[in-house]
Amino acid sequence: MTQQLAGKTALVTGGSRGIGAGIVRRLAADGARVAFTYISATDQAKALADDITVGGGTVLAIQADSADPDAVHAAVTRTVQELGGLDILVNNAGVAHVAPLEDYSLEEFDHQVAVNVRGVFAAVKAAHPHLGQGGRIITIGSMNAERVPMPGMGVYALTKAAVAGLTRGLARELGPRGITVNNIQPGPTATDMNPDSTPFAEAMKQLMALDNYAQPADIASAVAYLASPEAHFVTGVNWNVDGGLTV
Secondary structure, three states, rough: OOOOOOOOEEEEEOOOOOOHHHHHHHHHHHOOOEEEEEOOHHHHHHHHHHHHHOOOOOOOEEEOOOOOOOHHHHHHHHHHHHHHOOEEEOOOOHHHHHHHHHHHOHHHHHHHHHHHHHHHHHHHHHHHHHOOOOOEEEEEEEHHHHOOOOOOOHHHHHHHHHHHHHHHHHHHHHHOOOOOOEEEEEEEEOOOOOOOOOOHHHHHHHOOOOOOOOOOOHHHHHHHHEEEEEEEOOOOOEEEEOOOOOO
């Protein structure tokens, strides 16, 4: 694997496990100095940071809740101060709550919007002054922005559709500075919160062109491409990486 991101610094929100950890590992393998945030998975965050350090990478684990704009801003500041700048922002932190409309509380609605939408905006707002020519902003959205295969997911889909619209708008706004803004929309991906060997997973596979879940490394590969110099002319894209679930 080439060190295509050597000399670059990245911040990944929600990076201690699942897709986020896969992204952290891949960016570090590609040569970037990587900071990542986490909320409560302290042991997993430490284990991930230790693995990367042992492998010769540079990593910084920061405890920060994406629902708190001040914490997000502080994470960006620490990244810049301790790792020497910022070139790549990956908005991965997200939450999901599935429930029938009659059981869906306004508090849960507000929390999902706070993390999945406001948290992305807060991170971009804090990070963009530090990004220069060739800067990258990459958000991990969801194919649920385009297809909702089951009831109870309306609010989650709303937040991911909002991120898709924000991506297009920010691409226009930041393009003149040479900063690209893109959104990856994963389909079913095997994580500890969404294992690929449950009755739900088997039902989802029946809806896909490929009959298997993605692995976090598959989503990380898409991030690595968008973060690379090769993707300098790709911006404003909402890219479904979903095994054909939306075809």
